[in-house]
Amino acid sequence: xxxxxxxxxxxxxxxxxxxxxxxxxxxxxxxxxxxxxxxxxxxxxxxxxxxxxxxxxxxxxxxxxxxxxxxxxxxxxxxxxxxxxxxxxxxxxxxxxxxxxxxxxxxxxxxxxxxxxxxxxxxxxxxxxxxxxxxxxxxxxxxxxxxxxxxxxxxxxxxxxxxxxxxxxxxxxxxxxxxxxxxxxxxxxxxxxxxxxx
Amino acid sequence: xxxxxxxxxxxxxxxxxxxxxxxxxxxxxxxxxxxxxxxxxxxxxxxxxxxxxxxxxxxxxxxxxxxxxxxxxxxxxxxxxxxxxxxxxxxxxxxxxxxxxxxxxxxxxxxxxxxxxxxxxxxxxxxxxxxxxxxxxxxxxxxxxxxxxxxxxxxxxxxxxxxxxxxxxxxxxxxxxxxxxxxxxxx
Numbered sequence: 215x216x217x218x219x220x221x222x223x224x225x226x227x228x229x230x231x232x233x234x235x236x237x238x239x240x241x242x243x244x245x246x247x248x249x250x251x252x253x254x255x256x257x258x259x260x261x262x263x264x265x266x267x268x269x270x271x272x273x274x275x276x277x278x279x280x281x282x283x284x285x286x287x288x289x290x291x292x293x294x295x296x297x298x299x300x301x302x303x304x305x306x307x308x309x310x311x312x313x314x315x316x317x318x319x320x321x322x323x324x325x326x327x328x329x330x331x332x333x334x335x336x337x338x339x340x341x342x343x344x345x346x347x348x349x350x351x352x353x354x355x356x357x358x359x360x361x362x363x364x365x366x367x368x369x370x371x372x373x374x375x376x377x378x379x380x381x382x383x384x385x386x387x388x389x390x391x392x393x394x395x396x397x398x399x400x401x402x403x404x405x406x407x408x409x410x411x412x
Numbered sequence: 413x414x415x416x417x418x419x420x421x422x423x424x425x426x427x428x429x430x431x432x433x434x435x436x437x438x439x440x441x442x443x444x445x446x447x448x449x450x451x452x453x454x455x456x457x458x459x460x461x462x463x464x465x466x467x468x469x470x471x472x473x474x475x476x477x478x479x480x481x482x483x484x485x486x487x488x489x490x491x492x493x494x495x496x497x498x499x500x501x502x503x504x505x506x507x508x509x510x511x512x513x514x515x516x517x518x519x520x521x522x523x524x525x526x527x528x529x530x531x532x533x534x535x536x537x538x539x540x541x542x543x544x545x546x547x548x549x550x551x552x553x554x555x556x557x558x559x560x561x562x563x564x565x566x567x568x569x570x571x572x573x574x575x576x577x578x579x580x581x582x583x584x585x586x587x588x589x590x591x592x593x594x595x596x597x598x599x
Contacts, residue, residue: 236430236508284485287507291481294511295474302470317470325473325516327430327508334504378586383426384578391571398566 220348225355229397236327244322244361245386251365252358257323259354261297265324266333266346268293273337290334298324328357364389421538422545423577427513431542433570434505436550441502446543448487448506453514453542456480457535460519461528469524476519480510514538549573 244254269290277283298321305316323329332353336346367389371381380388421427428449435445460479464472484507491498498506509515518534552573556564563569 241426241429284489287485287488287510288478288481290507291477291510292474295477298473299471321473321516321520325477325511327511330511331504331508334507335500338500338504379579379583382578382582384575384582387571387575387578391568391575394567394571395563398568 217348220345221352221355224349224352225359229356229360236331241386245365245368247369248362248365251361254319254323255354255358255361257319258326258328258357259350261301261324262329262332262353263347263350265290265293265297265329266336266350267343268297269333270337270341270343270346286334286337290330294324294330328353360390360393363393420541420545421514421517422542422549423574423581425517426574427517427538428542428546430508431505431512431514432546432549432574433567435546436553436570437565439554442547442550442554444498444502444506445509446546448484448509449514449542449546450539451487452480452483452509453518453539454532454535455483456515457518457531459483461531464519464522472519472522473516476515477510480515484510514542549577 245251272289272293273283273286277285277289301320301324302316305320306313309316332349336349341349364386368385371385376385419425422432426432431445431449435441456476456479459482460475463475467474488498488503488506518531518538522531522534549570553564553569556569561569564573
C-alpha cells in the first residue's frame with residue numbers, strides 16, 4: 215500500500231470513529247468542546263504512535279521468534295498499562311500541579327479501542343515500521359476529522375435555543391450519524407481505489 | 413441494579429459504544445459480544461481485585477488490563493478450538509474488549525475502601541446492564557435490516573437509534589425531574 219493510499223484510507227474512507235466505531239471513551243465527554251476534542255485527538259495520536267511502535271518491536275523481535283504470537287493481546291494490554299504508568303510519572307514530573315487532571319486524561323488517551331485495534335491491526339497486517347509511523351498520524355487525522363465537528367455541533371446547539379431533548383448526548387449521536395452517512399458514501403466511492411486496512 | 417437501569421452502559425453512560433455499534437450488525441455478532449461481555453467483565457475483576465489492592469491507586473489499571481487480556485485470549489482459544497472462526501475485524505473487536513470502558517470503568521471509579529462483593533456487584537451490574545441495553549438495540553437494528561432497511565446495521569443507523577433512545581430517556585428524566593447522569597462521566 216502506498217503512503218498516499220494509506221493516509222486517505224485511514225483518515226477518510228475508513229475513518230476510525232465513523233466507519234470502524236472505535237470512539238474514544240467516554241465519547242460524549244470528549245466532544246464537550248472543540249478544544250477538548252482537538253487536545254484529545256492529539257493525545258490519542260501520540261499514544262497510538264508510542265503503543266503501535268512498541269508493540270511492533272516486541273511482536274517482531276520477541277513474540278514471532280519465540281512463536282508466542284498467541285500472547286499478542288496480553289502483550290498489547292501490558293504495553294498499554296505500562297505506558298499509562300510511565301506517562302503518569304512523566305506527566306506529574308513535568309506538570310506537578312496538574313496531577314489530578316493527568317490521572318483522568320492520560321488513561322482515556324491510552325486505554326481506548328482506537329489505540330488498541332489500530333496497533334493490533336498494523337502488526338497483524340505485517341506492516342513495516344515506516345507504515346506504522348505513518349498510520350498513527352493518519353488515524354489521528356481521522357479522529358480529528360470526526361471528533362471536532364461533533365464537538366462544534368454540540369457546543370453550537372448548547373448556545374442556541376433548541377428543544378431540551380435535543381441537547382447533550384442525543385446531539386452528539388445525531389451529529390455522528392450524519393457524518394457517518396457522508397463518510398459511508400465516500401467510502402463506497404473510494405473503495406475501488408483503496409483497499410480497506412482492517 | 414444501579415448499573416443496569418440508572419447508569420446503563422449502553423443508554424446512560426456509553427461505556428461500550430464501539431461494541432454496541434459493531435456487535436449489532438448480525439445475530440452472530442450480537443450473541444458473541446453479549447456472551448463475551450457477560451464472561452469477561454466479571455471474571456477480569458474477580459481475577460484482578462486482590463492484586464489491585466496491593467498496588468497504589470494509579471497503578472490499578474495494570475492488573476485489570478492483564479486479567480482482561482488473559483480472559484480474552486482464553487476465550488479466543490476456546491472459540492477456535494470449537495471451530496468458530498472469526499474474521500480479522502471480528503477478532504480485533506473482541507480483543508478491543510480488553511481496553512473498553514466496560515472493563516476499565518469499575519477500576520477507575522472504585523473507591524479506595526471497596527470490598528470484593530462491591531466490586532463484583534459493579535462488574536456484574538455493568539455486564540448485565542450492557543446485555544440488557546444492547547440486546548433490544550441490536551434486535552431493532554437487525555429486524556429493521558431484515559425488513560429491507562439496510563442502513564439500520566450501518567454506523568448511521570446505530571447512532572440514530574442511540575440518539576432516539578437518548579432523547580426518550582432525557583424526556584422521561586426531565587418529566588420526573590431526575591439528574592442528568594452523563595455529567596458524572598468527566599475527563
